[in-house]
Amino acid sequence: MRLTIKHIVTAVILLLGAAGYANAQAQPETPTDRPAPAVLVADDIEVTRDRRLIARGNVEAFQGTTRLSAQSIEYNGDTGALTITGPIVIDDGAGIVILASQAELSEDLQNGLLTGARLVLNDQVQLASVQMNRVGGRYIQLYKTAVTSCRICENDTRPPLWQIRAKRVVHDREARQLYFDGAQIRVRNTPIIYLPRLRLPDPTLDRASGFLFPEIRSNSRLGNGLAVPYFIKIGDHRDLTLIPYLTGKTRTLEFRYRQAFERGRIIIQGAYSDDDLQPDDKRGYLFAAGEFALNRGFVLEFDLESVSDDAYLNDYGFFGKDRLDSTIQVSRTRRDEFIQLSYVNFKSLRDDEDDDLLPSDVVDVLYERRFHPSLIGGEIRLSAEAHGHERPSNVNFDANGDGIVDGRDVLRFNFEAEWLRTYQLGGLQVQTDLGIAGDIIRVSDDITFDEDNGLAPKVGVTLRYPLVRRGNNGVRQFFEPLVQLSWVGGDGLNVPNEESTRVEFDEGNLLSLSRFPAPDRRERGWAVAYGGTWARLDPNGWSATITAAQVLREEAQADFNDTSGLSGTASDFLLAGKLEFEGGFAMSGRTLFNESFDVAKAEVRGDWSNTRVDVGGSYVWISEDTDIDLPSPIGEVTFDGSYKIDRFWTASANWRYDLEEGRAATAGAGIAYSNECVRVGLSINRSFADSTTLEPSTSLGLTVSLRGFSVNTGDRVETRSCGKRAK
Known part of the structure; x- marks a missing residue:
């Protein structure tokens, strides 16, 4: 039939x-x-x-x-x-x-x-063999096999960039593992490594125990060495990575432990070293971080940091920190309520800082609540805050007897209530702020201060008149002049300035009734803030934003230092702006200057980004200010960027230059090749730090990862094409 x-x-x-x-x-x-x-x-x-x-x-x-x-x-x-x-x-x-x-x-x-069979796994890895057997639906055996994730074109006699040749390969479908007998790892058909037995996870497996690709490291202080990571899958929700790092001058074991829970996660990482830099000491560091969801919407977060000595992190290039901050925090955020309880412990790694004289232990409790009463309208905000910090030292004066306090501890309580409402009078917008604050501050281990408290009533009225002009091709221009009249009553407290030593004057606090970063002190008396913002918005061209402002006061505020821009009865002029072009170039900047055009602070940042270039640079300047222990100016230029040479090659560089010292602080460069089957990266970094604990060092790094058997980073992968080059 x-x-x-x-x-x-x-x-x-x-x-x-x-x-x-x-x-x-x-x-x-x-x-x-x-x-x-x-x-x-x-x-x-x-x-x-x-x-x-x-x-x-x-x-x-x-x-x-x-x-x-x-x-x-x-x-x-x-x-x-x-x-x-x-x-x-x-x-x-x-x-x-x-x-x-x-x-x-x-x-x-x-x-x-x-x-004449080929096995293709997850559209990445190809296994070509003379003969293939399927057994029980679980195992696939391949004989005289070549394995690669590089694209192979028809009629192309050139060997792939890399391949693994094996007498036999067994693919376990259930375990999702590849087992090799008599394996040769080849680069352009040249054998470089022979392994009698080799096991690799197939690309469909997200996590599996085994060796990761090694990294070649070269450091001017530690010597040349090899780091070989080993990943251990402990379960579906936890793993451990061990990285032995060996050179002629150090024997180091790095580690990272991760675990996910039903309501949170933790990560613990660290290292232990026995090296020739400090031969009599065992060195290492331990960092732990986690986050957990608690009952009633609370969230627990912690970040613990510890290191054996001040130079360890810099010697091994683990982190760029010069202060460690261990934190434990519980918080809850709702639409009209915020609660936070935190503890922070600070440890300095700087030469010129003594931990006994720093406020090492800091506790903060904050509660905020807002209401929207229908009877009077607007919004009512209530807040209560408690803060305490303690120095390990209990000494009132230093050994020289020059009046510098070594062991001062501070405890403060702050309460605040305010009513805010906005009125619209035609095109004029009126914002009102009426409130009162209470402060209680207690000082110990300092015979020059004891305890003080007071109330600070406050009122503020802000007027805005936004203007908009619409042009052709969707271009819009916006201009908003504004002025604020404010008053804060009460007498200043006779307490030391412990928390508000670094004051910033910018667009964010222009209309604040107190521009101190912490409520241990407040602005007092009458003040007028005025300024304006102009913006041009063009969806098909260039856009710009410029803000200019100044603050005038009835009385000067003693606790505003010179570089804050707020000292005296008239503040410095604030000028800030941003410029964006369609081609991916953007620039932003901010500066403070007085009537004589003497600049207190200035910062400029520029970025250019497109399909091939991603470049950024910044300039920062702060003039000298003895009130904040800044005897000389700070000037710094930074650069960072990458350039895509072609579809596969990318070059990168970074540089930080100290204008006052007249030398580079850090510099680095790298180049990487990446396609559908391999990624190779070479980097060089130089640190010019010079102190009693930190010395200049140069490090080289070489990393190689094979696509299909390495961690998926989520980066876009360029695939080589057959025949004509893809555009």
């Missing part, structure tokens, strides 16, 4: 055949034991008298999640065997694809022999 159909015909055939039906009659099965029926699609289907099914032309067969396509399939109902003529494609629907020229398979496609 012969059936010929011009178009694609779907024939639902139980590939178990009549024999399978007879077995079902003789031995009952449950529905779950019975294999799923197959679906066969072909241009031409023939069923012979001896119960052979022959399908030809654009043949496709479906068995569960497995899909097979071939030129022809012959099914023997007596033996349950499938004889398949290629080209053959078998896709299991889980990232495993088999390509072959000929095949002899069982009726469920789980066992059999394939010749």
Whole structure:
């Protein structure tokens, strides 16, 4: 009997055949034991008298999640065997694809022999072999195999960038592992490493225990060495990475432990070293961080930091910190409520700082609540804050007796209530702020201060008159003049300035009734803040924003230092702006200057970003100010950027230059090659730090990762094309 159909015909055939039906009659099965029926699609289907099914032309067969396509399939109902003529494609629907020229398979496609076969895993790794066996649907054995994730083009006789040659490769589908016998790792067909046994995870596996690719490190102080990471999968929700790092001058073990919980996560990382830089000491560091969701919407966060000595982090290039801050915090954020309790411990790694004289232990408690009363309108804000910091020293005066306090401790309580409301009078917007604050501050271990408290009523009225002009092509211009009249009453407290030593004057606090960063002190008396903002917004061209402002006072505020820009009865002029162009260039800046155009502070940042270039640079200037222990100015220029040379090569560089010292502080450069099968990175970094604990050092790094067997970073991957180069 012969059936010929011009178009694609779907024939639902139980590939178990009549024999399978007879077995079902003789031995009952449950529905779950019975294999799923197959679906066969072909241009031409023939069923012979001896119960052979022959399908030809654009043949496709479906068995569960497995899909097979071939030129022809012959099914023997007596033996349950499938004889398949290629080209053959078998896709299991889980990232495993088999390509072959000929095949002899069982009726469920789980066992059999394939010749001229290739195994493709997750569209990344290809395993080409002379012969392939499928065993039990779980194992695939490949003989005389070449493995690579590089793209291989037809009629291209050049070897891939890298490949692994092996006598035999076994793929365990359930464990998702690849086992190699007699493996050679080759670069451009040149053997560089021979391994009798090798195990690698297949690309469909997210996490598996095993070695990661090593990193070559070279440091001018530590010497040349190799870091070999080993990843340990402890479970589905936790893992451990160990990184032995060995040179002629150090024996170091780095580690990282991660664990995810139902309501949180933790990460612990650190290192332990025995080196020649400090041969009599065991050195190391330990950092731990975590976050957990507690009951009633509270969140617990912690970040603990510890190091054996001040120079360790810099010597090994782990972090750029010169102060450690260990924090434990519990907080809750709701629409109209905020609660926070935190503890911070500081440890300085700087030469010129003594931990006994620093406020090492800091505790803060903050509660904020807001209401929207319908009777009076507007918004009512209530807040209460408690703060305490303590120095380890209990000495009132230093050994020289010059009046400098060594052990001062401070405890303060602050309460504040304010009512805010906005009125619209035509185009004029009026914002009012009416409130009162209470402060209680207690000072100990300082005989020059004791305790003080007071109330500070406050009122402020802000007037704005925004103006908008619309032009052609969607261009809009915006100008908003503003002025604020404010008053804060009460007398200043006779307490030391412990928290508000660094004051910034910018657009963010222009309209604040107190511009001190902490409520240990407040601005007092009458003040007027005035200024304006102009903006040009063009969706197809350049856009700009400029803000200019100044603050005038009835009385000068004694606790504002010169570089804050707020000292005297008239503040410095604040000028800030931002400029953006369609081509990806943007520049922003801010400066403070007085009537004589003497600049107290200035900062400028520029960035240029497009498909090939990502460059940024900044300039910072702060004039000298003895009130904040700044005997000389600070001037610094920084640069960082990358340039995409072509689709595969990327160069990067960074540089920080100290204008006052007249030398570079840090510098670095790198180049990386990346395509669909490999990423190679070479970097060099130089630190010019020079002190009693930190010395200049140069480090080199070389990293290699093979696509398909390395961690997926989420970066965009460029694939080499066959024939003409893709644009």
